[in-house]
Amino acid sequence: MTTVDTFTDGHPLRRSGSQSRSVGGKGLAAPAISPLVGEMPGRAEGGNVSRNSASAEVAEGASPRSVSFADISPTRGEITRSASDRSRAVLAAFGRFLPFLLPVTLVILWQAGSSFGLISDRIMPSPAAVVAAFWERLFSGELARDVGVSGARALSGLLIGGSIGFLLGIANGVSKLSEQLTDTTLQMLRTIPHLAMIPLVILWFGIGEEAKLFLTSLGVLFPIYLNTYHGVKNVDRDLIEMGRIYGMSGWSLFRKVIFPGALPSIFVGLRYALGIMWLTLIVSESIAANSGIGYMANTAREFMMTDVVVLALVIYAVLGKLADVIARTLERAALSWNPAYQR
Amino acid sequence: MPVGPYQSPLAFISDAELDAYHEAQPVDYQAAPQPAGLRLRGVEKRFGDNPVLRGLDLDVPAGQFLAIVGKSGCGKSTLLRLLVGLDEPTGGRIEFVDEEGEAVEPNSRIVFQEPRLLPWFSVADNVAVGLGDGVPRAFGRREAERALAGVQLSEKAKDWPSKLSGGQRQRVALARALVSRPGLLALDEPLGALDALTRIGMQNLVTDVWRELGFTAVLVTHDVAEAVHLADRVIVLDEGRISLDLEIPRDQPRRHGDPVLAELEGRLLDTILGKA
Numbered sequence: 001m002t003t004v005d006t007f008t009d010g011h012p013l014r015r016s017g018s019q020s021r022s023v024g025g026k027g028l029a030a031p032a033i034s035p036l037v038g039e040m041p042g043r044a045e046g047g048n049v050s051r052n053s054a055s056a057e058v059a060e061g062a063s064p065r066s067v068s069f070a071d072i073s074p075t076r077g078e079i080t081r082s083a084s085d086r087s088r089a090v091l092a093a094f095g096r097f098l099p100f101l102l103p104v105t106l107v108i109l110w111q112a113g114s115s116f117g118l119i120s121d122r123i124m125p126s127p128a129a130v131v132a133a134f135w136e137r138l139f140s141g142e143l144a145r146d147v148g149v150s151g152a153r154a155l156s157g158l159l160i161g162g163s164i165g166f167l168l169g170i171a172n173g174v175s176k177l178s179e180q181l182t183d184t185t186l187q188m189l190r191t192i193p194h195l196a197m198i199p200l201v202i203l204w205f206g207i208g209e210e211a212k213l214f215l216t217s218l219g220v221l222f223p224i225y226l227n228t229y230h231g232v233k234n235v236d237r238d239l240i241e242m243g244r245i246y247g248m249s250g251w252s253l254f255r256k257v258i259f260p261g262a263l264p265s266i267f268v269g270l271r272y273a274l275g276i277m278w279l280t281l282i283v284s285e286s287i288a289a290n291s292g293i294g295y296m297a298n299t300a301r302e303f304m305m306t307d308v309v310v311l312a313l314v315i316y317a318v319l320g321k322l323a324d325v326i327a328r329t330l331e332r333a334a335l336s337w338n339p340a341y342q343r
Numbered sequence: 344m345p346v347g348p349y350q351s352p353l354a355f356i357s358d359a360e361l362d363a364y365h366e367a368q369p370v371d372y373q374a375a376p377q378p379a380g381l382r383l384r385g386v387e388k389r390f391g392d393n394p395v396l397r398g399l400d401l402d403v404p405a406g407q408f409l410a411i412v413g414k415s416g417c418g419k420s421t422l423l424r425l426l427v428g429l430d431e432p433t434g435g436r437i438e439f440v441d442e443e444g445e446a447v448e449p450n451s452r453i454v455f456q457e458p459r460l461l462p463w464f465s466v467a468d469n470v471a472v473g474l475g476d477g478v479p480r481a482f483g484r485r486e487a488e489r490a491l492a493g494v495q496l497s498e499k500a501k502d503w504p505s506k507l508s509g510g511q512r513q514r515v516a517l518a519r520a521l522v523s524r525p526g527l528l529a530l531d532e533p534l535g536a537l538d539a540l541t542r543i544g545m546q547n548l549v550t551d552v553w554r555e556l557g558f559t560a561v562l563v564t565h566d567v568a569e570a571v572h573l574a575d576r577v578i579v580l581d582e583g584r585i586s587l588d589l590e591i592p593r594d595q596p597r598r599h600g601d602p603v604l605a606e607l608e609g610r611l612l613d614t615i616l617g618k619a
Contacts, residue, residue, distance in 0.1 A: 242459040245429065245452075246519075247475040256472070260463040337463040337503045 125307035130314065133307040142296070147315060150292040153209070154281050154319075157216025162273060164217070165224030166266070173232025174258065186225060194218045195283055207288035212281065219280040220273035227269025231262030264338065267331040274323045278316060378559045379439040379449035379526035380405035381426065387434030388421055388583075395421045397583040398435065405442045405526075408553055408560040410574035412567055414615060417580040419563045420531055426561060427451045427529045439527070451527040452520035456535045458512040460504040466515050467491065467500040473519035490522040491515070493552060510541035514548065521552060528553075530562040534569065543599070546573055550595050567615070571608045572597055579614050587614045 107127050113119040114126030121129070137143040168186065172179040194215060205211040235258050243257045285294020293312050300308035335341040381403040388396040395418040403409050411419045424430045425437060428451065439449035452473070460469045470490050471483030491497050494514040504512055513533060520528060530549070534542045550573060553560050564570050570577045571591060579587040589611065593604060 238455070238457060238459050239461060241429075242455075243472075245427070246472050248472075252476045256464075257461065260461070263463075335463075337505065339505045 122304065122306065125310055129307040130310050133305070133311045134314075137296075137308070137311070146291060146293050146296045147319070150281060150285065150294070151319070153212050153285075153292065154216065154277050154323075157213055157281070158220050158273065158277050160213065161217030161220035162224050162270070165221040165269070165273075166228050169225045169228025169230075169266075169269075170232060170254075170259075170262075173229050173262070174254070183229075186222070190222045190226070194222075194280065198284075198287065202287070211287075212284040212289070215284045216277055216280045219276040223272040223276060224266070224269040227265045227272070228262060231265025231269075232258055234265065235261035264335055267327065267335070271324060271327050271331075274327060275320070278320050278323070282316060377441060377447065377526050378405035378557055379441065379447050379451070380407070380444075380559055381527070381561075382438040382440055383435065384438075385435035386422075386425065386432050386437060388418070388425060388430070389433050395583055396425075396432070399583070399585065401578070401585065403559060403561070405440065405559055406557050408562070408573060408575045410562045410564060410570035410577045411580055412564060412570050412577060412611060412615060413580035415565070418583045419580050422580070423453070423529045423531050423561060423563045426527065427453045429453070447526070449527050450523060450525045451529060452523065452525040453529040453531060454513075454516050454520050454533045456532040458504075458509075458516035460512055460515055460519075462504050464504075465500070466496070466502050466504060466507070469504060469515055470518045470522050473522040475523065486522050487518070490518040493521065493555075494518045494548060508541075510537050510545060513537065513545060517549070517552070521556065524556075525558055527559045527561070530560065530564075532564055533562075535564070535566075542569075547596070549573060554595060567608050567611045571604050571611065572599065577607075577611060579611060581615070587611065 110119070110124070111127045114121070114124070114128075119126075125133075134143070137146075168178075168182060172183050172186075197215070197218070201211045201214055205214060239257050239261065240253065243253050248256060281292075282294055285292045286298055289295040289298075293315055297309050297312035300306075300312070332341050381401065383399050383401040386396055386399040386401075387394065399422070411422065413419050421430070425432050439447050439451075441447045460466075461472065464472070467484055467487040470487035471478065471480075473490070474483050474486055488497065488500060491500055494517050496511060496514050496518065499507060499511060499515075504515065507515065513536075517533070533549075534545050537545060546569060549560075560574075562570065562573060567577075575591055577587075577589045577591060578585050579589075587610075589607060591604070591607060593601065597604060
């Protein structure tokens with residue numbers, strides 16, 4: 001019982017262990033703790049631990065049914081367990097493949113339809129033609145250039161719009177004055193579909209990079225603003241009070257309590273903004289551009305190269321998925337304290 | 344109360360440097376805390392036109408364990424918030440005194456009914472929050488580990504709070520309150536949300552750390568049995584006034600079911616319910 005040592009040999013809170021003091025003038029020496037104290041929590045935890053480890057062993061034994069069977073007759077249980085191990089592995093492999101079943105089947109059907117002449121090349125190129133177009137553009141270096149240009153546009157838009165949205169969200173969540181000054185205006189601007197501003201944006205910036213950057217920034221600003229603001233507003237007031245009691249203020253309160261508390265909501269905003277980012281980019285690259293994936297698709301349309309058009313769609317899908325995967329990985333890493341993100 | 348400014352920007356510092364840092368602190372983390380007694384004179388608190396505390400006079404000697412009981416809305420939690428400086432009284436004054444009755448600067452801490460741990464900090468980092476801002480991390484860890492040992496939770500230092508049970512979380516909150524050596528510890532129904540057995544374990548833990556460290560403890564509770572079991576002295580608050588002030592003539596540790604304590608408990612209940 002380590003617990004008893006802790007208290008009689010000088011409390012660990014008081015390392016140099018001055019002798020037990022008499023408290024309140026009653027002259028209480030510190031005798032050994034009543035057995036209840038030392039053992040109560042320990043015993044309760046011990047019980048939990050053994051129960052947990054038991055259930056862990058149970059869980060290892062595949063499906064619940066085979067386990068209960070194994071518990072009743074241990075001799076046959078071995079056989080059942082190894083058999084169900086194998087079937088479980090098959091099930092797991094199947095489970096991993098399941099999400100791809102539908103798209104792979106569709107591609108196979110599509111290829112078959114094209115090969116047998118059921119689908120015209122002018123309406124839809126065959127998957128093989130799309131792959132061929134991919135190889136061709138990959139080796140000519142056009143693909144890398146276009147993807148690079150589009151990626152840079154998307155990222156800089158996200159960075160600019162996201163930063164503004166984030167800062168406004170934090171400021172309005174923290175400061176009443178800032179909220180009164182800007183929140184109503186932002187809520188009004190938010191209801192305007194940002195793509196409706198295209199005519200005006202073209203008049204302002206022409207058709208250069210600025211127009212694309214402006215539109216993308218505007219698009220990602222609002223979801224990040226709203227979710228950051230909401231996240232900060234919803235940080236547990238009790239935790240903020242606790243932080244103040246323990247002497248936190250200003251930057252340290254923000255860093256230790258407000259920002260981590262708002263982070264789950266900020267990530268929701270980020271993932272939502274990523275979707276809008278690609279959407280805006282595609283639209284603005286289709287209006288006018290001389291590089292980028294949208295440009296690639298539009299030029300291909302003029303020459304009736306459906307394979308390249310479809311390739312552009314596939315690239316958008318891959319880039320969109322990639323961005324989401326990155327955001328989710330960041331989310332899981334940053335929110336590992338949250339039971340909802342623990343695996 | 345807050346630890347002095349930290350000079351070195353190094354995250355990793357040697358044990359010798361840590362010891363030197365220790366020495367330079369205004370609070371002596373090695374020694375038992377200096378208990379702060381209380382002297383209340385005519386303390387009033389009103390919210391708008393609604394008086395919650397009506398001229399309280401109360402002396403609490405340094406090192407005493409005082410329990411405040413009463414019906415909901417009798418002002419007991421309000422009083423506790425005044426004692427730790429979370430609110431200001433609208434009238435009267437609150438003074439903190441040492442064992443000789445000299446005025447002292449109190450280092451007061453409060454434990455709430457909810458543990459209020461930061462879910463994104465490990466258990467040890469949560470405890471280190473109790474040391475205040477600007478404390479080097481290694482120092483915070485070292486103190487946190489000792490405080491956690493004091494509440495018998497050393498093995499949980501690296502866990503997330505979400506992995507702990509309700510009783511364990513409350514022990515972490517207690518360690519966070521104790522890590523800065525408070526002279527006055529306010530407990531606002533800290534055991535109210537725990538199940539019966541965990542509660543008994545926690546009551547004993549609170550008694551033990553109080554006897555070991557000797558701070559002044561003020562416990563607010565609606566559980567009269569708990570008050571009688573833990574405290575040296577129990578006061579009953581009724582409509583903002585003290586209606587009963589009772590010494591508990593029993594040394595710690597106390598047995599559950601002690602007939603003398605049961606009799607006192609009966610008297611307290613009668614007063615609270617207005618039968619006396």
